[in-house]
Amino acid sequence: MGNIVAIVGRPNVGKSTLYNRLTETRKAIVDDMSGVTRDRHYGVAEWTDKSFTVIDTGGYVANSEDVFEIAIREQVIIAIEEATAIIFMVDVVTGTTDLDDEIAGVLRRSKKPVFVAANKVDNNMLLAQSAEFYGFGLGEVYCISSMTGSGTGELLDEVVKTFEDVEEEKNELPVYAIVGRPNVGKSSMINSLLGRQRNIVTDIAGTTRDSIHIHYKQFGHDFMLVDTAGLRKKTKVRENIEFYSVMRTIKALEEADVIILMLDALEGIESQDINIFHLAEKNRKGVVLVVNKWDLVEKDHKTAKEYEKTIKEKLAPFTDVPVIFTSVTEKQRIFKTIESAQKVYENRAKKISTSKLNDILLPIIEKTPPPATKGKHIKIKYITQINASSPMFAFFCNLPQYIKEPYKRFLENKLREHFDFSGVPIQLFFRQK
Ligand code: GDP
Numbered sequence: 001m002g003n004i005v006a007i008v009g010r011p012n013v014g015k016s017t018l019y020n021r022l023t024e025t026r027k028a029i030v031d032d033m034s035g036v037t038r039d040r041h042y043g044v045a046e047w048t049d050k051s052f053t054v055i056d057t058g059g060y061v062a063n064s065e066d067v068f069e070i071a072i073r074e075q076v077i078i079a080i081e082e083a084t085a086i087i088f089m090v091d092v093v094t095g096t097t098d099l100d101d102e103i104a105g106v107l108r109r110s111k112k113p114v115f116v117a118a119n120k121v122d123n124n125m126l127l128a129q130s131a132e133f134y135g136f137g138l139g140e141v142y143c144i145s146s147m148t149g150s151g152t153g154e155l156l157d158e159v160v161k162t163f164e165d166v167e168e169e170k171n172e173l174p175v176y177a178i179v180g181r182p183n184v185g186k187s188s189m190i191n192s193l194l195g196r197q198r199n200i201v202t203d204i205a206g207t208t209r210d211s212i213h214i215h216y217k218q219f220g221h222d223f224m225l226v227d228t229a230g231l232r233k234k235t236k237v238r239e240n241i242e243f244y245s246v247m248r249t250i251k252a253l254e255e256a257d258v259i260i261l262m263l264d265a266l267e268g269i270e271s272q273d274i275n276i277f278h279l280a281e282k283n284r285k286g287v288v289l290v291v292n293k294w295d296l297v298e299k300d301h302k303t304a305k306e307y308e309k310t311i312k313e314k315l316a317p318f319t320d321v322p323v324i325f326t327s328v329t330e331k332q333r334i335f336k337t338i339e340s341a342q343k344v345y346e347n348r349a350k351k352i353s354t355s356k357l358n359d360i361l362l363p364i365i366e367k368t369p370p371p372a373t374k375g376k377h378i379k380i381k382y383i384t385q386i387n388a389s390s391p392m393f394a395f396f397c398n399l400p401q402y403i404k405e406p407y408k409r410f411l412e413n414k415l416r417e418h419f420d421f422s423g424v425p426i427q428l429f430f431r432q433k
């Protein structure tokens with residue numbers, strides 16, 4: 001199970017500033033590579049070797065006065081249900097407001113760990129003022145400055161202590177999650193696989209329900225499906241539908257080995273889809289892309305190829321991913337989708353022997369060695385696959401620090417050419433030897 005940390009609080013307390021600080025480096029890299037502006041409300045953060053998803057709830061509520069309080073209240077409830085831990089942020093400069101008290105009330109009733117972060121404590125003079133936040137009855141108050149980063153380390157030290165151990169509570173069955181924006185056809189796909197209707201609606205204030213796991217065992221397949229579609233909550237506030245769906249998707253993604261990312265053929269790939277795709281990539285999950293409602297597209301023999309090319313341009317550099325064109329309503333390629341997910345699952349678990357790796361890669365490296373840097377020759381001596389849940393390779397060499405990004409890509413491409421890693425992110429490490 002992955003861990004999700006939700007930052008809640010009223011507007012302007014500094015949630016997105018903290019969010020940016022926690023996700024900074026990685027976000028910049030990914031944005032650079034794809035050249036696409038994306039929603040930035042959730043991302044991967046790391047603290048003391050622990051990686052987790054952090055979500056800035058503020059991004060999901062519009063600032064219109066009338067829906068405001070209800071929206072925030074609902075969000076906090078959703079966050080309590082879905083997150084591992086919650087950071088409740090308040091602002092030491094403005095002090096406690098009615099909305100703060102309201103949120104605190106909701107949080108006091110939750111069983112999830114809550115951390116009160118008194119933000120904007122930019123200097124020691126403001127420390128004393130934070131004492132009022134003990135009045136929430138939510139325990140310790142962590143004084144931080146999101147802007148300078150001071151105090152955030154102490155806060156995160158405590159937050160990560162609440163995490164469940166992610167380490168391989170290994171499910172023997174493959175776990176696939178069907179994800180995608182509303183209306184792309186996720187429920188239809190699941191119904192079609194199951195041969196019956198599923199339709200579950202729960203009320204927002206209802207009891208907590210875990211994401212739904214379906215054990216699928218038919219026609220020679222045996223896997224778990226994590227369903228993000230079957231569960232629909234009624235919410236009073238439109239923005240929260242998206243917030244809820246994003247929380248569900250992140251959770252499902254973290255539980256899965258492979259995600260089946262569905263798109264609507266008429267709408268193409270959008271920033272939200274790309275965001276999920278990169279989240280899967282960062283979490284080193286397998287991916288199958290499904291372009292559904294293919295029946296609605298006017299096409300000739302070139303259409304699929306061109307469509308695939310357009311999608312992949314937006315996903316670069318990780319483009320070695322299967323793309324399946326389906327029509328759920330016409331029952332086209334539904335099983336091909338599952339077969340593809342299974343293949344990706346196998347690719348992700350694949351182990352290549354050190355001798356095979358070296359037999360194939362060393363001659364290639366000899367022919368095209370890493371370019372010399374500062375007059376120094378770089379020699380890669382041998383390669384071995386690291387024992388991990390997704391493919392990772394260690395390249396042992398004399399000067400690992402001099403190997404540049406383009407050469408890393410070259411090696412990754414060669415690995416992909418010679419060993420099938422379709423749908424799977426792979427990682428390369430360069431180590432001194
Ligand atoms: P959000 O609405 O809760 O996401 O708040 P923002 O992150 O957008 O921050 C609101 C304002 O507070 C911005 O002008 C930030 O620059 C400012 N701010 C955020 N963190 C700090 C902090 O630690 N110290 C000070 N002085 N200002 C901060």
Ligand code: GDP
Nearest residue numbers: 182183184185186187188229292293327328329
């Ligand atoms: P979800 O929100 O992702 O679960 O999407 P649904 O399964 O509820 O589907 C949304 C709408 O798209 C429904 O009206 C479906 O009948 C329709 N739909 C689903 N798959 C297809 C398809 O392959 N072709 C066409 N034409 N419509 C589809």
